[in-house]
Amino acid sequence: EPEVTQTPSHQVTQMGQEVILRCVPISNHLYFYWYRQILGQKVEFLVSFYNNEISEKSEIFDDQFSVERPDGSNFTLKIRSTKLEDSAMYFCASDEGAYGNDNEQFFGPGTRLTVL
């Protein structure tokens, strides 16, 4: 069964460093998403991406964040200069983008980012 994959599973970085979180969405999907979950808190929407551009982004997704689909398979989230409060589990998701259908988003296993 096709699945969304994410690498690495755990990333430890120093404050101020850049990190890139990688995702491989399901191959025929058209919409891609990033969410994050700070330990003990709600899952929060960060950004959605369609047709090689950002569709929507939340207030969390400031200038320190960027997303890219560098090739036909990867979808990346970059944090330019990490802060302690960026420590969280980051989930990537994708869906078919077929309007009117169930529009189930398929989630990856997450990348745990720890900023020291």
Added chain:
Amino acid sequence: SQELEQSPQSLIVQEGKNLTINCTSSKTLYGLYWYKQKYGEGLIFLMMLQKGGEEKSHEKITAKLDEKKQQSSLHITASQPSHAGIYLCGADPSNYQLIWGAGTKLIIKP
């Protein structure tokens, strides 16, 4: 902005017993999703409800959306250890994103 409130926050249930988790929205729901979260496995889709009064079942899990489309319940019958995890309800205020409840942590006691 729309908010989702889940109750209870956590639940400990004897194996074999039934249980219900609730999700209440501050606004009318146009799509309500139930996901289950287990560490290392991401978020697993359970069900999606769209119509008032709709009810869906998958194995021993049944989800309902009330007629007013502001509350959903998830019911598990004859709970098993495999049901343990965090259950999250999500809603889509637009076609592009999901907003989430805080989750209900379910522990199954053998």
